[in-house]
Amino acid sequence: MTDTQRTVTVLGSTGSIGRNTLDLIERNRSAYRVEALVAHRNVDLLIAQARSVRPQCAVVADEACYAALKDGLAGTGIAVAAGAAAVVEAAQRPAEWVMSAIVGAAGLEPTMAAVRRGSVVALANKESLVCAGDLMMAEVQKSQATLLPVDSEHSAIFQVFDFDRPQSIEKIILTASGGPFRTWERSAMASVTPQQAVAHPNWSMGAKISVDSATMMNKGLELIEAHHLFGLPEHQIDILVHPQSVIHSMVSYVDGSVLAQLGTPDMRTPIAVALAWPARMEAPSPRLDLAAVAQLTFESPDHHRFPALSLVRGALQSGGAAPTIMNAANEVAVARFLAGGLGFLEITAVVEQTLADLGAPAMSSLEDLFAFDTQARHHAAVLCQKRSQAAASGIS
Numbered sequence: 008m009t010d011t012q013r014t015v016t017v018l019g020s021t022g023s024i025g026r027n028t029l030d031l032i033e034r035n036r037s038a039y040r041v042e043a044l045v046a047h048r049n050v051d052l053l054i055a056q057a058r059s060v061r062p063q064c065a066v067v068a069d070e071a072c073y074a075a076l077k078d079g080l081a082g083t084g085i086a087v088a089a090g091a092a093a094v095v096e097a098a099q100r101p102a103e104w105v106m107s108a109i110v111g112a113a114g115l116e117p118t119m120a121a122v123r124r125g126s127v128v129a130l131a132n133k134e135s136l137v138c139a140g141d142l143m144m145a146e147v148q149k150s151q152a153t154l155l156p157v158d159s160e161h162s163a164i165f166q167v168f169d170f171d172r173p174q175s176i177e178k179i180i181l182t183a184s185g186g187p188f189r190t191w192e193r194s195a196m197a198s199v200t201p202q203q204a205v206a207h208p209n210w211s212m213g214a215k216i217s218v219d220s221a222t223m224m225n226k227g228l229e230l231i232e233a234h235h236l237f238g239l240p241e242h243q244i245d246i247l248v249h250p251q252s253v254i255h256s257m258v259s260y261v262d263g264s265v266l267a268q269l270g271t272p273d274m275r276t277p278i279a280v281a282l283a284w285p286a287r288m289e290a291p292s293p294r295l296d297l298a299a300v301a302q303l304t305f306e307s308p309d310h311h312r313f314p315a316l317s318l319v320r321g322a323l324q325s326g327g328a329a330p331t332i333m334n335a336a337n338e339v340a341v342a343r344f345l346a347g348g349l350g351f352l353e354i355t356a357v358v359e360q361t362l363a364d365l366g367a368p369a370m371s372s373l374e375d376l377f378a379f380d381t382q383a384r385h386h387a388a389v390l391c392q393k394r395s396q397a398a399a400s401g402i403s
């Protein structure tokens with residue numbers, strides 16, 4: 008180990024973001040020492056990753072995978088552990104830099120644990136900021152942790168945002184690809200399959216975020232994420248459809264200047280921005296050839312075909328537990344859709360109904376949050392069940 012090595016932990020190392028993070032680390036082995044790797048239950052990949060980057064410990068959330076992990080790493084000297092508490096303990100280990108890339112609200116407690124340690128936290132797990140934004144930002148203030156955005160749009164904004172003169176910023180513009188159904192009639196979306204929904208036109212990502220992109224809920228979650236990261240109210244955050252995903256987002260200033268960050272759609276660039284911050288490192292992402300791209304096009308989002316966008320603005324305006332409830336209902340509905348038990352259009356309908364039924368109760372602690380999250384998951388699961396039974400019996 009050299010003096011200049013940075014100690015890093017990767018939460019969600021077996022996922023799309025986790026694998027891209029380890030790809031960058033493997034290409035720069037002398038610059039990093041890996042403290043911990045965390046996965047859910049993909050033990051085979053976790054073992055292979057651990058054997059390659061030699062962390063101090065490897066952790067699986069699913070306790071049923073403990074024996075396989077232990078066997079797979081026997082004789083390596085790498086400590087192993089399993090279970091939700093072990094995941095939080097891994098996030099608390101002494102790493103200078105923690106990649107938060109667990110999918111969904113399952114990432115909240117480990118991300119909070121890393122924030123509380125005062126680490127540099129590279130945040131991909133947008134759901135944790137959506138469901139606990141105010142609470143997490145308060146912890147960031149308290150611990151003096153550094154929260155670095157990894158989401159491509161927020162990384163873009165981070166790179167062109169004048170943090171010293173926030174009054175000079177008129178608005179930020181989040182670009183959206185529009186997803187695989189950007190040009191589809193709403194009626195045609197009723198029968199799309201999970202396979203069609205995860206086929207993102209530009210990005211290779213995990214299943215959950217791919218479905219979110221298809222409903223455009225992803226852009227809604229990103230709006231809330233931007234609100235917390237950059238301290239702007241909902242009405243200063245615009246969404247613009249840009250099918251090529253070359254401009255990753257923009258900041259518009261009071262003098263009429265608009266600053267943008269561009270690149271090919273490869274997450275290794277925004278991950279590299281966070282991994283090397285405040286310096287820059289080489290990343291292997293394909294280089295942008297604007298002459299080959301030839302045309303960059305833009306459209307206003309269609310709120311009728313993609314109602315998730317209005318739903319999210321409403322939840323953010325309502326405040327309280329509304330974003331937590333919305334996120335939980337969305338996670339349940341997306342999982343049900345991916346399992347083949349819910350129609351594509353029903354995802355947003357279940358979220359809307361859950362929000363209408365549970366409202367926006369006040370929320371002031373993580374205990375409140377977990378209670379609302381659990382309640383919303385139960386509620387959404389019942390709605391999913393009713394809708395799939397109605398669909399099976401031909402009732403619309």
Ligand SMILES: NC(=O)C1=CN([C@@H]2O[C@H](COP(=O)(O)OP(=O)(O)OC[C@H]3O[C@@H](n4cnc5c(N)ncnc54)[C@H](OP(=O)(O)O)[C@@H]3O)[C@@H](O)[C@H]2O)C=CC1
Pocket residue numbers: 018019020021022023024025045046047048049050068094107108109110111113131132133134157158159210211212213214215216274
């Ligand atoms: N993929 C992308 O390009 C982008 C992703 N993001 C965000 O990054 C996060 C990760 O996305 P992505 O990498 O695509 O997702 P994936 O589904 O590809 O990976 C999810 C990771 O989280 C792990 N995991 C899931 N549940 C748990 C749990 N309960 N405890 C511990 N680990 C768990 C998985 O482990 P296992 O493999 O064992 O199941 C896996 O390592 C999401 O919040 C997403 O919105 C943001 C921008 C871009």
Ligand SMILES: CC(=O)[C@@H](O)[C@H](O)COP(=O)(O)O
Pocket residue numbers: 158159160182183184185186210216219220221223225226274
């Ligand atoms: C790579 C990334 O950051 C994703 O969140 C991506 O933005 C999804 O694309 P759309 O939601 O714009 O379709």
Ligand SMILES: [Mn+2]
Pocket residue numbers: 158159160229
């Ligand atoms: Mn994004």
